[in-house]
């Protein structure tokens with residue numbers, strides 16, 4: 001089953017037939033994620049598999065895969081961030097407490113009609129997979145390179161001075 005968004009789904013119905021939804025979403029259609037992106041181009045691939053566990057809880061295996069352009073919090077330049085995440089969502093039944101859900105599931109509440117949208121599901125998982133602060137690796141960060149340059153110059157100068165002294169003596 002492949003489909004365009006936005007798309008309301010009923011996880012309980014889909015779990016009865018152990019259905020799966022596979023598709024792609026444009027990153028610029030994810031309104032909450034857009035605020036942290038430096039570039040909104042690109043897509044996210046997803047797969048949602050619906051089932052019931054042994055205790056009868058409706059579960060969704062949610063897999064997302066994408067590449068985001070985030071802002072490095074050290075040099076404020078673009079940073080490529082790969083997301084590949086699989087999570088297991090457990091649906092909280094009406095009137096049931098959060099604590100009744102097994103710990104390995106992320107809790108998911110449905111609206112009054114027992115529905116949610118693919119977009120909402122995916123974006124929630126995507127936001128959870130983005131760290132609060134992203135940084136380039138030290139050797140690739142422009143912020144660090146500037147600092148390194150200063151450090152290197154500071155270290156090189158005394159030696160070059162010494163070289164002049166030595167050469168002067170010769």
Ligand SMILES: [Zn+2]
Pocket residue numbers: 072073074075076077135136140141142143
């Ligand atoms: Zn950086």
